[in-house]
Amino acid sequence: MSPQSAAPSLPSWATWWQRPFPNANTLLLPGRQPALIDSGFVGHAAETAAWARSQAGDVALVLNTHWHSDHVGGNALLQARGAAIAAGTPEAEAISRRDPGCCAAEYLDQPVAPYTVDIPLDDGQVLRLGDTDWEVVRTPGHTPGHLALWQPEERLLVVGDALSDYDVGWVNLALDGLDAAAMALASLKRMADLAPRVILPSHGPMPADPAAAFAGALRRAQRLVDDPDGAVWYGARRIFAFALMIREGIPADEVEPYLHARTWLTDAARLLDLASEALATELVTTMLGSGAVVLRKGRLLAAADHTPVAAETLRVPYPRAWPSVGPR
The missing domain is CATH 1.10.10 (Arc Repressor Mutant, subunit A)
Structure with a gap:
């Protein structure tokens, strides 16, 4: 395998679980305060919780890149077992007031078990996840509250559904407005400017070439704006x-x-x-x-x-x- 196509490497303190649909991929950060980024689909919540516990003990924090069903399905079970839940402020506020549109669950007919958000997250906020610091990067588009997570020392970027090795996140022009595609494109440009060493997407494998993955995603996102x-x-x-x-x-x-x-x-x-x-x-x-x-x-x-x-x-x-x- 050539260096250009070699699989990206993660530091020893990060555990990656690439999962098929209907789950999102999961990143576990063990340490003094074990943290889980995204918790999969409700139908596999017990599997998610058991895996996390086997890898890191009790999860202290679950952080959601956004509130779609494949990302928050384990929240309720993990919260019942003591984990705090963190999410982008727009989604956190809607969940706190029990907005009927939470998670777009009824709209999309995708079930989500009830949970609460303990920690609203804003752009630029720094969080201790496991034993490392991560920066919150607001990346609206796929949902208004979508966020990415940036670990600057290792140059790791959790991108949620913003992009994958083969795709970009779909945008909901009906719910989020006709400018949702333009917001998604702007978010991709912001993430690309970070020049990450490793992209951690919610679906599919880690791209072998982050720069090429962003180039392809920007082209796809531009098509959604144009059409x-x-x-x-x-x-x-x-x-x-x-x-x-x-x-x-x-x-x-x-x-x-x-x-x-x-x-x-x-x-x-x-x-x-x-x-x-x-x-x-x-x-x-x-x-x-x-x-x-x-x-x-x-x-x-x-x-x-x-x-x-x-x-x-x-x-x-x-x-x-x-x-x-x-x-x-």
Whole structure:
């Protein structure tokens, strides 16, 4: 393997767990105050907690790059076992007031178990994670509260869903405004300027060449700015594929009724100036045609590698039914 393609190396005090969907990758920082960055999907919360404990003992802090279901699913269990939760201030405030839109859980139909945020995070804040200091870098775009984490001595950059070796995060133009794609692009430029030695993305492997990964991500992000309709389609494909993953597919004759009931699809259809029914049909047809979804034994399934989810683990309340947060 050439030096250019060699896998990046992490210091001994960082433990990386690359996980298939529907989980986000997890970074564990053992030490006097063991910290976990992102906690996976609710259906695998017990697995996340057991792994972290086997590696570092009791987790003192869970820090979320953002509040989507694949990043916060272990929060409730780990918090019940004594961990504090840290998140970007906009998301922390919404969770504290139990905003029905928390985590976009109901909007995306992606379950999240109730949790609270103990430590709101602002841009430039320095945190002790494990035995090392990390700087919070606000990187809105994929969500308004999305953040990255920068470790300057080792030049490690946790980027959340902002980019991966093969992709950039989808943007929600309906919920977050038409400038969400431009914000995501600006966030990528800010992160690229840090010139990290190692990029730690939420999905897929650590890129072998960080500069090349940023160059590719900037091109993709610019396309989302230049083509808002393409950005809407991109998000719809990602959301629908995730829905299929966490349910081990949906019966073929129930797929379009399922889609018709989704607010995210209604919003996407409005932005594309299509009828919801027409968008649902086209979404299924194009994803079958591309191989992103497959029809097998009467069920439509996501083709991407993913870990099965037990159906009973999805039975958690939407945020509008979460218990209120008392004084802290």
